[in-house]
Amino acid sequence: MADGEIQNTAFWQGNTALAHGALAAGCNFFGGYPITPSTEIAETMAEELPKTGGKFIQMEDEIAGLACVLGASIAGAKALTATSGPGFSLKQENLGFAYLAEIPAVVVDVMRGGPSTGLPTRAAQQDIMQARWGTHGDYAPICYAPSSVQECYDLAIKAFNMAERFRQPVLIMSDEIVGHMREKITKTEPDKLKLIERVRPTCEPEEFTPYEADPMTSVPPMASFGDGYLWHVTGLMTNDWGFPTGNPPEVEKKILRIINKVTRARNDIVEYEAEHMDGAGIVVVSYGSVARSALRAVRDARKKGIPVGHFRPITIWPFPDAELVKMSLGVKTILVPELNCGQISLEVERAIRGRSEVRGLSLVNGKLFKPSDILKVIEEVA
Amino acid sequence: MPGGKVLSWLRTRFMPHIWCSGCGHGIVMHALLRALIGLNKDKTRTVLASGIGCSSRLAGYVNACTLHTTHGRSLAFATGVKLHKPELTVIDIMGDGDCSAIGGNHFIHACRRNIDITAIVMNNNIYGMTGGQSSPTTPVGAWATTTPYGAVDQPFDLCKLAEGAGASYVARTTIANPRQVETFIMNGIQKKGFAVIEVVTHCHTQYGRKNDRRLPFDNYNCFKEASVPLTKARDMPPEELEGKLVCGEFVNKEVLEYTEQYDKVIEKAQAALKE
Numbered sequence: 001m002a003d004g005e006i007q008n009t010a011f012w013q014g015n016t017a018l019a020h021g022a023l024a025a026g027c028n029f030f031g032g033y034p035i036t037p038s039t040e041i042a043e044t045m046a047e048e049l050p051k052t053g054g055k056f057i058q059m060e061d062e063i064a065g066l067a068c069v070l071g072a073s074i075a076g077a078k079a080l081t082a083t084s085g086p087g088f089s090l091k092q093e094n095l096g097f098a099y100l101a102e103i104p105a106v107v108v109d110v111m112r113g114g115p116s117t118g119l120p121t122r123a124a125q126q127d128i129m130q131a132r133w134g135t136h137g138d139y140a141p142i143c144y145a146p147s148s149v150q151e152c153y154d155l156a157i158k159a160f161n162m163a164e165r166f167r168q169p170v171l172i173m174s175d176e177i178v179g180h181m182r183e184k185i186t187k188t189e190p191d192k193l194k195l196i197e198r199v200r201p202t203c204e205p206e207e208f209t210p211y212e213a214d215p216m217t218s219v220p221p222m223a224s225f226g227d228g229y230l231w232h233v234t235g236l237m238t239n240d241w242g243f244p245t246g247n248p249p250e251v252e253k254k255i256l257r258i259i260n261k262v263t264r265a266r267n268d269i270v271e272y273e274a275e276h277m278d279g280a281g282i283v284v285v286s287y288g289s290v291a292r293s294a295l296r297a298v299r300d301a302r303k304k305g306i307p308v309g310h311f312r313p314i315t316i317w318p319f320p321d322a323e324l325v326k327m328s329l330g331v332k333t334i335l336v337p338e339l340n341c342g343q344i345s346l347e348v349e350r351a352i353r354g355r356s357e358v359r360g361l362s363l364v365n366g367k368l369f370k371p372s373d374i375l376k377v378i379e380e381v382a
Numbered sequence: 383m384p385g386g387k388v389l390s391w392l393r394t395r396f397m398p399h400i401w402c403s404g405c406g407h408g409i410v411m412h413a414l415l416r417a418l419i420g421l422n423k424d425k426t427r428t429v430l431a432s433g434i435g436c437s438s439r440l441a442g443y444v445n446a447c448t449l450h451t452t453h454g455r456s457l458a459f460a461t462g463v464k465l466h467k468p469e470l471t472v473i474d475i476m477g478d479g480d481c482s483a484i485g486g487n488h489f490i491h492a493c494r495r496n497i498d499i500t501a502i503v504m505n506n507n508i509y510g511m512t513g514g515q516s517s518p519t520t521p522v523g524a525w526a527t528t529t530p531y532g533a534v535d536q537p538f539d540l541c542k543l544a545e546g547a548g549a550s551y552v553a554r555t556t557i558a559n560p561r562q563v564e565t566f567i568m569n570g571i572q573k574k575g576f577a578v579i580e581v582v583t584h585c586h587t588q589y590g591r592k593n594d595r596r597l598p599f600d601n602y603n604c605f606k607e608a609s610v611p612l613t614k615a616r617d618m619p620p621e622e623l624e625g626k627l628v629c630g631e632f633v634n635k636e637v638l639e640y641t642e643q644y645d646k647v648i649e650k651a652q653a654a655l656k657e
Contacts, residue, residue, distance in 0.1 A: 028466075029462070029465075029466055031461075031462060047651075050644075050647045050648040050650070050651035050652070051651045051652060051654075051655055053648055053652075055465050055466060055644060057461070057462075057465055057644075059458060059461070059491070060458075060487050060488060060490075060491035061487055063455060063458065064455070064458035064461070064487070064488055064491070067451065067452070067455045067458030067459045067461075067462065067488075068458050068459065068461045068462030068465070069462060070459060070462065071431070071449070071458070071459035071460060071461060071462025071463040071464075071466070072462035072463065072465065072466040073462075074449060074459075074462075074463060075429075075462070075463045075466040075467045075470070076466065076467070077462075077466045079462070079466075093452055093455075094452055094455065097451065097452050205426070225429050225447040225449075225463060225467065225470060226426070226427060226429075226447065226467045226469070226470050227426075228426050229426070229447075230425055230426060230445055230446060230447060231447065231448075232393075232396075232441070232442050232448045232449075232450065233448065233449045233450065234442065234449075234450035235450065235451065235452055236450065241395065243395070243396055243442075244442070
């Protein structure tokens with residue numbers, strides 16, 4: 001039993017819980033590079049993976065960390081890497097490879113303050129738009145933002161399921177507070193786990209067309225190197241045969257398919273939590289560690305008789321825009337506290353289209369929001 | 383013309399290839415396929431990884447498990463494949479820029495780690511695909527589009543780099559000696575550990591055009607004249623070796639192999655669980 005564990009409960013920090021969630025999901029490969037404040041994920045995997053027969057490797061840099069994870073996934077592994085802002089920047093190149101070549105993997109960014117080396121030991125949410133648009137080209141990311149230690153564990157399992165189901169990288173945007181805070185969590189019993197595995201080809205190897213998608217899902221079955229199928233993986237635009245192509249109809253088909261496979265299943269992916277929304281004239285939208293302060297502020301405001309609700313996107317991408325709009329009809333003001341200069345507040349503005357006033361609250365000094373900071377603004381706009 | 387067995391290893395569907403007529407890359411590919419056939423390798427258990435550039439297209443033409451990665455990163459991808467499935471034969475194809483410029487860090491660490499991968503570096507002293515820019519192996523004084531007044535920076539000796547970084551097998555030859563290319567690749571694949579085979583080849587289109595080696599044959603002849611076997615080079619003074627291509631097996635030693643070492647980590651971790 002690992003440190004801090006009693007039967008199926010544990011008292012862990014978010015990073016440790018995330019690593020254990022990945023293991024519960026069947027993760028059997030980790031490649032990465034040390035970086036604060038994510039390192040405990042790598043350290044936990046270094047200790048736990050060999051016990052299960054899995055492999056851990058500390059690579060020479062962040063780029064190689066994701067590259068070896070993708071290599072292992074192509075050979076059939078369920079693979080994880082974890083990093084923080086500077087490393088997430090370096091991983092963008094190979095993230096793009098994984099979107100185009102459709103390689104499942106889970107990538108964690110425990111966000112810290114930036115730009116550059118910035119504030120290595122302080123929390124931030126400044127990489128949220130990098131998760132959406134960080135690598136060049138068009139693609140449809142799936143990205144979760146945990147706000148508790150329990151959620152680090154649960155979302156790690158979910159992220160692997162989504163990576164396998166959609167054959168693409170899935171991002172977990174944690175932050176320094178969630179990563180290092182300690183809470184009691186309940187682990188899922190192995191027989192209660194609902195795990196999804198990538199769809200594998202069932203045809204004869206000579207009939208295998210590596211990028212011919214199932215029309216029902218837009219996801220092509222994926223063979224693993226070594227299991228009898230010969231195929232070509234490339235970061236070039238390809239036709240269904242994996243043959244590099246510049247032919248406009250084939251290019252368009254491919255790029256639209258890798259986006260549509262996610263957007264057509266949007267309702268299966270999008271998750272959020274809404275609380276105290278009854279009769280709310282003000283809604284606070286927050287995610288990750290900020291949601292903890294925001295929810296407390298909302299509860300305090302309700303006690304004072306202010307009708308305010310809280311909406312927490314659990315999937316940041318795809319953003320729960322339709323759900324937010326539906327729940328905020330008639331709402332006067334939407335407050336968006338964030339540890340950045342207004343990244344998701346722009347997304348909220350896009351969703352709301354002027355139907356409510358959207359007001360961003362930015363905190364970028366390395367501190368976390370106190371509930372009283374948010375409560376003060378709620379009282380101002382009430 | 384390639385024989386039937388070689389043809390069975392080619393994805394003719396992917397052809398015609400992108401290489402210029404007379405390019406040396408085809409000689410390397412043919413030698414590699416002869417080596418794989420000679421070693422009775424199974425296509426479904428043979429992985430070819432590559433980076434970006436003319437060299438990297440080799441992977442796509444071979445009917446095996448092929449992985450055309452990002453520029454310079456192929457060894458890091460290949461490391462993931464090999465560590466997860468050590469039973470696979472993993473070959474990594476790189477160009478000189480791929481291997482020693484953008485991928486330099488991955489290259490030295492793959493050597494240091496001594497993971498059982500065979501790296502074939504096709505060194506043509508230039509970035510061919512992008513139109514003839516200088517690479518870390520462009521000789522001093524040579525013309526490239528980004529060194530229009532002649533290169534001034536010192537080139538890498540890729541074999542010395544690999545040796546210094548800890549590879550267990552290091553060899554160099556040229557495309558003017560295809561049999562030796564085949565032999566060294568065979569030896570590299572059979573080596574349990576990280577093997578580097580530098581194959582000096584040419585880009586007559588981009589490099590030769592401006593450096594007095596315009597025709598493919600100018601390059602073959604140049605390599606033949608410049609090649610000195612390692613056994614002979616050992617007795618030659620440095621001034622006589624100036625501008626020569628020393629060919630041979632520089633390193634062939636037993637070093638603990640990474641995936642086998644990691645198996646011991648697993649044994650240790652699992653033994654601790656039983657206690």
